[in-house]
Amino acid sequence: MKLLTNAQKLLLPLLRRQRSSKTTTVQAHDPTAAGQPALTSAQLDELERNAVLRHHRNNVPLIRKLIEASVGGDRSVEQQLAEELGQLPNATHPRLLDYGEQPRELAQYAHRKMPPKPKEFSELARSLNLYRMDHLGNYTGHKSYYLTGQLATLEQAIIQYALESVTKHGFQLISVPDILPKEVIESCGMRTEGERTQVYKLDTGECLSGTSEMALAGFFANKVLSEEELPLKVTAVSRCYRAETSGLQEEKGIYRVHQFTKVEMFAICTPGQSEAELEEFKNIELDLFKQLGINFRLLDMPPCELGAPAYQKYDIEAWMPGREMWGEISSCSNCTDYQAKRLGVKYRRASDGQVLHAHTINGTATAIPRLLIALLESYQKEDSIEIPTVLRPFMDGQESITRNKRIPETKLVKFIKAAS
Amino acid sequence: MLGLRVVLRNCRAAQKGCIRKISALYITGDKANENYATLHPYLDFAGTFDERASLEQSIASRGLDISLDSVLRKYQKYQTHHEQLQRVVGEREVVTQNLKDLTRKGGSEQQIEELKERGKTLRNELKVLKQALYPIEDEFIHDFLHLPNRLHPQCPTEDQEERLLYRHGMPGGTGDVPSHLQRQDLIHFVDNNRYYMMGQAAHFDVNAMQSLARYFVTQGDFVQTANPDFVRCVLLEANATPLGDYHMVKEEQLQNKINTAYLTGGAAFESYLGAMTKLCVYPSVLPLRYVCCGRSYNRADAQQYGPTPSLYTATQTNAVQSFVATQTADQANAQLEHTLSLSIDFYKALDVPFRIVYAPAAALTPSESLRAVIEVYAPSLKRYVCVGRISNYGDFVSKRILFSTRREKQYEFLHLVGGPVLYTTRLIAALLEHNKRLEDCKLLGASRKPTMEQDVQQFKDLFK
Numbered sequence: 093m094k095l096l097t098n099a100q101k102l103l104l105p106l107l108r109r110q111r112s113s114k115t116t117t118v119q120a121h122d123p124t125a126a127g128q129p130a131l132t133s134a135q136l137d138e139l140e141r142n143a144v145l146r147h148h149r150n151n152v153p154l155i156r157k158l159i160e161a162s163v164g165g166d167r168s169v170e171q172q173l174a175e176e177l178g179q180l181p182n183a184t185h186p187r188l189l190d191y192g193e194q195p196r197e198l199a200q201y202a203h204r205k206m207p208p209k210p211k212e213f214s215e216l217a218r219s220l221n222l223y224r225m226d227h228l229g230n231y232t233g234h235k236s237y238y239l240t241g242q243l244a245t246l247e248q249a250i251i252q253y254a255l256e257s258v259t260k261h262g263f264q265l266i267s268v269p270d271i272l273p274k275e276v277i278e279s280c281g282m283r284t285e286g287e288r289t290q291v292y293k294l295d296t297g298e299c300l301s302g303t304s305e306m307a308l309a310g311f312f313a314n315k316v317l318s319e320e321e322l323p324l325k326v327t328a329v330s331r332c333y334r335a336e337t338s339g340l341q342e343e344k345g346i347y348r349v350h351q352f353t354k355v356e357m358f359a360i361c362t363p364g365q366s367e368a369e370l371e372e373f374k375n376i377e378l379d380l381f382k383q384l385g386i387n388f389r390l391l392d393m394p395p396c397e398l399g400a401p402a403y404q405k406y407d408i409e410a411w412m413p414g415r416e417m418w419g420e421i422s423s424c425s426n427c428t429d430y431q432a433k434r435l436g437v438k439y440r441r442a443s444d445g446q447v448l449h450a451h452t453i454n455g456t457a458t459a460i461p462r463l464l465i466a467l468l469e470s471y472q473k474e475d476s477i478e479i480p481t482v483l484r485p486f487m488d489g490q491e492s493i494t495r496n497k498r499i500p501e502t503k504l505v506k507f508i509k510a511a512s
Numbered sequence: 513m514l515g516l517r518v519v520l521r522n523c524r525a526a527q528k529g530c531i532r533k534i535s536a537l538y539i540t541g542d543k544a545n546e547n548y549a550t551l552h553p554y555l556d557f558a559g560t561f562d563e564r565a566s567l568e569q570s571i572a573s574r575g576l577d578i579s580l581d582s583v584l585r586k587y588q589k590y591q592t593h594h595e596q597l598q599r600v601v602g603e604r605e606v607v608t609q610n611l612k613d614l615t616r617k618g619g620s621e622q623q624i625e626e627l628k629e630r631g632k633t634l635r636n637e638l639k640v641l642k643q644a645l646y647p648i649e650d651e652f653i654h655d656f657l658h659l660p661n662r663l664h665p666q667c668p669t670e671d672q673e674e675r676l677l678y679r680h681g682m683p684g685g686t687g688d689v690p691s692h693l694q695r696q697d698l699i700h701f702v703d704n705n706r707y708y709m710m711g712q713a714a715h716f717d718v719n720a721m722q723s724l725a726r727y728f729v730t731q732g733d734f735v736q737t738a739n740p741d742f743v744r745c746v747l748l749e750a751n752a753t754p755l756g757d758y759h760m761v762k763e764e765q766l767q768n769k770i771n772t773a774y775l776t777g778g779a780a781f782e783s784y785l786g787a788m789t790k791l792c793v794y795p796s797v798l799p800l801r802y803v804c805c806g807r808s809y810n811r812a813d814a815q816q817y818g819p820t821p822s823l824y825t826a827t828q829t830n831a832v833q834s835f836v837a838t839q840t841a842d843q844a845n846a847q848l849e850h851t852l853s854l855s856i857d858f859y860k861a862l863d864v865p866f867r868i869v870y871a872p873a874a875a876l877t878p879s880e881s882l883r884a885v886i887e888v889y890a891p892s893l894k895r896y897v898c899v900g901r902i903s904n905y906g907d908f909v910s911k912r913i914l915f916s917t918r919r920e921k922q923y924e925f926l927h928l929v930g931g932p933v934l935y936t937t938r939l940i941a942a943l944l945e946h947n948k949r950l951e952d953c954k955l956l957g958a959s960r961k962p963t964m965e966q967d968v969q970q971f972k973d974l975f976k
Binding site for chain 2: 247265267269289485497510
């Protein structure tokens with residue numbers, strides 16, 4: 093079933109080479125590294141190359157100026173310098189350096205023969221009365237949606253299926269908050285200010301979490317764990333809120349929405365464990381989607397797609413036959429100590445008792461809307477949707493989704509005149 | 513009694529808090545340039561003022577600071593002006609028609625000119641009348657929209673306390689019971705907006721919600737849904753929800769400044785209203801029974817179960833929300849009983865002391881005519897706490913959101929019943945304080961996925 097290359101074989105030699113080259117970037121973005129010797133010009137050059145490579149905001153020229161200005165001991169300049177250093181992206185895995193701007197496809201998995209004339213999700217779901225997204229903006233907000241009948245049941249079945257799978261792999265379930273202080277969100281590498289922020293803010297000044305990774309990372313903030321506890325693996329089911337919007341035709345419907353449910357995996361581990369832990373996350377994800385029987389591919393993401401916190405990242409894209417495109421349904425990232433340093437997540441090394449920053453890994457077990465697109469488009473039949481075998485036990489053994497006549501069609505009135 | 517009075521006072525204060533000077537639900541023409549009207553509520557003046565006595569009783573029992581006399585005076589003024597305006601509109605239409613006829617038949621120039629002049633005068637007159645009407649309309653309609661629903665005959669009124677409907681188990685001893693927050697292996701509580709649950713508490717949090725929704729689907733013939741988490745102000749106003757109950761979401765690109773979004777969570781009654789707004793359904797789908805799993809972020813009860821913050825006062829919770837629409841009031845009563853009966857099954861299986869009461873009128877929001885509250889006993893607080901509530905809204909909310917069906921070519925507004933039937937967070941807190949092992953709790957509706965042992969047994973049975 094695995095069609096193309098074996099990722100492990102391809103990556104191992106590169107993995108071994110990487111360690112020597114990450115010292116400067118790691119040191120620079122450490123907001124706790126006050127009092128360390130100032131960065132050399134060569135180190136700043138390296139930081140700049142990394143920021144440019146990742147298409148990140150290049151603030152190194154500003155950092156150079158601030159370093160010069162800070163010689164006078166001006167507190168505000170020092171504070172600004174610390175803030176700018178905190179904005180730098182994580183180091184980049186060396187194997188990604190020659191990727192350019194395109195992800196590298198590591199494998200393709202084909203499980204299903206696609207339907208001959210596939211319909212797109214919204215057409216399918218609407219024809220079976222399973223979904224509504226039209227005329228809602230004034231009432232429940234832009235791009236809001238309702239899932240109805242068996243599609244809503246399918247959502248809960250997917251959550252149960254994912255939770256059962258990841259807990260079997262030793263992940264402990266945690267209920268997490270969706271409302272977080274902005275400091276926690278910023279420490280995870282998301283900006284909460286500016287016009288293009290993806291973070292919703294509330295009237296209280298708090299923010300809505302974009303992924304439970306933020307709440308989980310916040311849970312371990314300022315904790316010192318013992319090395320024996322690591323890797324500490326947790327999972328959460330949460331609502332994710334994202335202010336991002338898109339007018340792209342290929343992202344229409346529920347492909348990119350402001351609110352959705354996600355089962356997230358998160359691990360805290362030692363630096364020595366994080367590479368292997370990321371591979372485990374990736375394998376769990378691959379297994380989840382193999383069992384769901386959809387067609388998908390595994391991508392190794394280039395530097396410009398890593399965001400600020402990730403050192404390396406895998407994406408999984410499912411084939412969406414109705415849209416005739418690959419769509420990202422999952423990813424996993426090794427953030428090394430980027431988040432841990434900002435949140436003070438540490439562990440005590442068993443050998444010498446030294447307290448060190450931990451590494452964090454995060455990954456998506458299942459994010460509902462896009463998985464629903466992939467499932468419905470892949471499993472469509474003439475007048476019904478087949479339910480994947482692994483989900484049937486969570487749906488009372490039902491084998492297919494058919495049109496539900498008890499759900500009203502969307503027939504709207506504009507105005508009803510009062511009787512005079 | 514003192515406690516009850518405090519609660520009622522708080523509720524009244526909250527209700528007063530929802531009265532805004534400007535409404536997203538009704539926008540007069542002079543403000544329509546900046547804020548467009550997203551909905552034209554059905555304003556049933558005749559139906560509302562017909563039975564004045566029951567409306568007055570509703571206002572008094574709820575403890576609302578509304579003078580019906582004053583509203584009626586404003587109504588008369590509005591009617592007078594409105595009729596005057598309608599007369600001018602009518603006259604103008606006649607003039608327009610006459611002008612058309614004359615032009616077609618080739619009338620004299622003088623006649624045409626006279627009509628044109630009359631038309632101009634009427635146009636200016638209309639403009640002046642409209643300008644004069646806006647403030648009158650504004651004042652009256654907003655007062656009108658603040659009038660409450662009629663009370664259901666079963667709702668405790670005036671100074672009556674809540675009425676007990678059902679009880680299971682007794683609270684137990686009077687000794688002090690430690691708070692659930694002491695279970696630090698299961699709960700990490702930061703503040704009302706932020707808490708974590710671990711281990712069996714986290715599993716129960718998801719399982720209880722999924723199980724109960726499933727029980728409603730399989731045993732109660734409900735249809736499951738998944739709903740949006742934001743609800744705009746226009747619907748909160750339509751439902752007369754105190755705006756302080758939910759956090760407001762600050763949106764970067766807000767098109768309609770008075771129609772802001774609030775974080776209700778998908779498992780909130782108001783979230784269902786989005787799908788029902790302006791919807792006209794065939795009678796064949798009625799009664800329409802919906803249930804959903806999701807979050808709820810209601811902060812209305814925080815004061816009631818405080819002052820010490822705990823899972824009883826937390827804003828966020830997993831919840832199961834019910835929503836039923838019927839054609840008649842009798843059907844709505846029957847559906848409320850049906851929903852309560854399913855909920856009773858679920859809580860009985862948990863074997864936790866609980867009761868169902870009808871809340872007194874003063875505790876209701878203006879749109880509710882009756883509220884049945886599901887309360888479990890919280891030993892640390894030595895009181896019952898709400899883990900769910902099912903309300904009857906009559907056709908009060910449907911009229912405002914234009915949710916209807918057609919019968920004999922007439923629109924009929926649907927009667928709504930619904931509310932959360934489970935708040936997992938408060939239930940978990942109470943269960944822990946009752947020393948229940950969450951992993952042993954029987955959850956009605958839990959998916960009966962065959963275990964490995966059962967699979968093996970089934971395989972062996974094949975060879976018997």
